[in-house]
Amino acid sequence: MEAFLAGLTVFVLAVFLGFEVISKVPPTLHTPLMSGANAISGVTLVGALYTAASAQADVAGLLGLLAVVLATVNVVGGYAVTDRMMKMFRKGK
Amino acid sequence: MNSLVVVLNLVAASLFIIGLKMQQRVPTARKGNLLSAVGMLLAVVVTLVGLGKVDWTFILAGLVIGSAIGLFFAYRVKMTAMPQMIAVFNGLGGGASAVVALSLVYHDVLERSVPDIGTAMGMDAAITVALSILIGGVTLTGSLVAFGKLQELLPGNPTLLPGRHGILAVVGLGTLAAGTWLAGFASGHGQIQAALWVLTGLSLVLGVLLVIPIGGADMPVVISLLNSYSGLAAAMTGFVIRNQMLIITGSLVGAAGIILTRIMCKAMNRSLANVMFGGFGAADTSTGTQGEYQNVKSSGLDEAAVILEGAQSVIFVPGYGMAVAQAQHALRDLAEALQRRGIQVRYAIHPVAGRMPGHMNVLLAEANVPYEQLVEMDQINPEFRNTDVVVVLGANDVVNPAANRDQKSPIYGMPILNVHEARTVLVVKRSLGSGFAGIKNELFEAPNTLMVFSDAKAALNGILEELKGS
Secondary structure (H helix, E strand, C coil), X not given: CHHHHHHHHHHHHHHHHHHHXXXXXXXXXXXXXXXXXXHHHHXXXXXXXXXXXXXXXXXXXXXXXXXHXXXXXXXXXXXXXXXXXXXXXXXXX | CHHHHHXXXXXXXXXXXXXXHHCCCXXXXXXXXXXXXXXXXXXHHHHHHHHCCCCCHHHHHHHHHHHHHHHHHHHHCCHHHHHHHHHHHHHHHHHHHHXXXXXXXXXXXXXXXXXXXXXXXXXXXXXXXXXXXXXXXHXXXXXXXXXXXXXXXXXXXXXXXXXXXXXXXXXXXXXXXXXXXXXXXXXXXXXXXXXXXXXHHHHHHHHHHHHCCCCHHHHHHHHHHXXXXXXXXXXXXXXXXXXXXXXXXXXXXHHHHHHHHHHHHHHCCCCHHHHHHCCCCCHHHCCCCXXXXXXXXXXXXXXXXXXXXXXXXXXXXXXXXXXXXXXXXXXXXXXXXXXXXXCEEEEEECCCCCCCCCHHHHHHHHCCCCHHHEEEHHHHHHHHHHCCEEEEECXXXXXXXXXXXXXCCCCCXXXXXXXXXCCEEEEEECCCCCCCCCCCCHHHHCCCEEEEECCHHHXXXXXXXXXXXX
C-alpha cells in the first residue's frame, strides 16, 4: 500500500508538471509534440522486458514477446518519425 | 544495485522532461527529441542490466522485429498520412501496455499456484492491472478505428448505430464489472482467466464503440485523447510493476494529450462530451441552415492571377482540402513567386485545420515554408481587415462568418478566421458542397468573395503559370 501511495503522489505531481511543460509548446509544433509524446508512452517497453525475460513458450512468455514488439515499434518508430518532422522546420531567410 | 537502478531511472525520467521542455521552441525541438530518445535508451539498458542472468531470446527478437517495423514505417510514411501513422503508433503503445498487464497476470498468478490476483500481486497492483487492460485495450481498437477513418478504409462520417448510447452504457458498465471481478472477486484459475479475457474483449469492443460515431473532422480531438490514454495506460503499468519512472513518464504523456484535447475542443467551441457522443456531422444534424446559394461570383485562374498580382499583402488559409490535394508544394511555389514581386505573404492556421493538431504546419514545413510565416488564429485575425487578398484553400467551416453572426447556426460561437474582412477573398474549392458541419457557408456569397472552382493543386499551378506569362 505504501508503494502505491508513493506512486500516486508521483503520478499527480507528474501530471501537473506535464501541464506546465506542455502548455508552453507552440501550435506549430503540436504534431511533432504529439508523436514525440507518443514515442515516450512506449516506455511501457520496460514492463514488457520483465515479462519477456522468461523466454518460455508459455502464455506469459509469448504475450511478453508480443508486448516487446508492440512497444518497440511505438518507441523506435515514434522517435524516428518525430525526428523526421522536426528536421523539416526551418527559419526564413 | 537496486538503488542504482532507481537513480538511473530518475535520470531517464529527467531526460524525458528536459526533452519535452526543449520542444517548446523550434530551434531546440529536434535536440529535445533526441535527448528524450537517449532517456528511453537509458531506461531500457538499466532494465536489461537489472534483469541479470536471463534468457535473452524473446527480448532480442522483440527488440529487433519491433525496431525494423518501426523504422520501416517511420521513413516510408508520407507527411499527408501522418495523422493515421500517429494513430497507429498510439494504438500499439496502448496495446503494449494491455498486453504487458495480461502477461503479468499469467506470469504472477495463472502460472503459479495462488488463489487470487490480490494475494499474488497485492490489491493495488490487481486494480491497476485491470485499469491497464481497460485503457490499453480501448486505446488499441479506438486508434485502429481512427486509422481506418483517416485512411478512408472506413466511412469518414459518423457511424451512428441505433440505440448507440444504450449499447455504449451496457458495454461500459460490463467492462467495469469485469474489471472489478478480476481485481477483487475472481478466485481460482478458471475464474481469473474468464474475468481476464472478458475484460480484454469488452475493452476492445468499447474502443470501437467510442470512436466509430465520431466524424472525420473531429479526429484532432480523438487523436489527442487517445494519445492521452496511451500515456495513462503506461502509467498504470508503472503502478503494477512498481516502477516510478514509468508512472512519471506515463502521466507526462497523459497530460500532453489532455492539453491538446482541450485546445482542440476550445477551437471548435464544443465540449469533449459533445465531440465524443454528439454524433456531430452526421446526416441528421446537418439540416436547418442549408439553403441555395445566391449571387455567387466565380473567377477564372487568369482573373485570380491578376488580383494576386495587384495585391500588396496576401494571406493563405490552408485546410484539409490542401492536404487531400497534396497542394503544399504548389502553394509554396506560388507564395515564393508573389514574394519575389514584393508582395507580403503569410499563412493563417486555424487550430483544427486538418486531421490532427498542427497538421498544416507539418505539411507546410515539408514544403519548405519557413515557420515564421505561419501565424496562429489569434495573431492573424486583426490583420485580415488590412489585407488585400485572402486565398482560402480547402478550408470551409473554419472561415464561415455564420459562426460569428448567426445564433441559430450549429457552429455559432466557434472561433473562426475572419477572412471575410479582407478586401478580396478567393476561395479555391471544387464545388459549393458543404463542409463537415454540413451547413451553408455565407462567405461564398459575400460581395467581396470570388469562387475559383478547381482542385487546389491545379488552381495554384494554373495561377502560377498565368503570373509567369504576364
